[in-house]
Amino acid sequence: MLAVEGVSVAFGGVRALDQVSFEVGAGLVCGVIGPNGAGKTTLFDVVSGLRRPSEGRVRLAGRDLTGVSPVRRARAGLRRTFQRTQVFGWLTVADNVLAALDWHGGGGGIAADLAGWPGRGRRERERRERVTEVLELCGLTPLRDAYAAALPVGRRRLVELARALADRPELLLLDEPTSGLDGGQTARLGEVVRALDTTVLLVEHDMGFVMDVCDRIIVLDLGKVIAVGTPADIRRDPVVRAAYLG
Numbered sequence: 001m002l003a004v005e006g007v008s009v010a011f012g013g014v015r016a017l018d019q020v021s022f023e024v025g026a027g028l029v030c031g032v033i034g035p036n037g038a039g040k041t042t043l044f045d046v047v048s049g050l051r052r053p054s055e056g057r058v059r060l061a062g063r064d065l066t067g068v069s070p071v072r073r074a075r076a077g078l079r080r081t082f083q084r085t086q087v088f089g090w091l092t093v094a095d096n097v098l099a100a101l102d103w104h105g106g107g108g109g110i111a112a113d114l115a116g117w118p119g120r121g122r123r124e125r126e127r128r129e130r131v132t133e134v135l136e137l138c139g140l141t142p143l144r145d146a147y148a149a150a151l152p153v154g155r156r157r158l159v160e161l162a163r164a165l166a167d168r169p170e171l172l173l174l175d176e177p178t179s180g181l182d183g184g185q186t187a188r189l190g191e192v193v194r195a196l197d198t199t200v201l202l203v204e205h206d207m208g209f210v211m212d213v214c215d216r217i218i219v220l221d222l223g224k225v226i227a228v229g230t231p232a233d234i235r236r237d238p239v240v241r242a243a244y245l246g
């Protein structure tokens, strides 16, 4: 599904990423961890297209995305959430998700509206059904008519997740999804992420969350991959312990 192949990024003399390679299989949740300055954010920026690597390639479902802009990556099925939640506070939860879907447009523009173009009603119904489905998936059904601005940060994070999932992305990138959340909110988010069948790559400092939610973990240190494995593998890896404990 996602393949990162020999990716390097240098900032002056600092090699933020040094020949980083790994793959994430379809439907798996993969966490990227590592000490401060390990290169996690840089890796995320390379995968989402905000930064072009000096060497190496990024492929999604076999397609080479290395030189492709973030917008065109989004069209190829890649979605990213940010540390600061990005939801429309003045819209309801349901309308937030609907707005994420509306990007496809109803087709035909104003002329089609006037002519009542066949198929338009059906597509509108399908969109609303998808909203209901995604809200259910994210545990937001009881809040569908609430204004997003009125929600606590944990719920807003779920609304953002719902927006990112609306179009059935191929790959979802979650940047520090638990930042600002309390224990209960983190646990709820973990349940939702675990239940997804979407391929997920996440960067996260909360080790408990990573161990709980991820199928695979990649450990970076000083721009290099020092370990890849299941949470159990990573927990007992002596190299990882050494990197974290100094």
Ligand SMILES: Nc1ncnc2c1ncn2[C@@H]1O[C@H](COP(=O)(O)OP(=O)(O)OP(=O)(O)O)[C@@H](O)[C@H]1O
Residues within 6 Å of the ligand: 011, 014, 015, 016, 034, 035, 036, 037, 038, 039, 040, 041, 042, 043
């Ligand atoms: N724009 C930049 N210009 C110069 N150096 C940078 C830049 N961005 C990152 N770096 C350096 O690259 C290295 C990797 O940084 P990066 O932010 O990717 O690490 P990180 O693992 O995300 O760290 P943290 O956990 O602190 O967010 C660090 O040494 C950092 O100082």
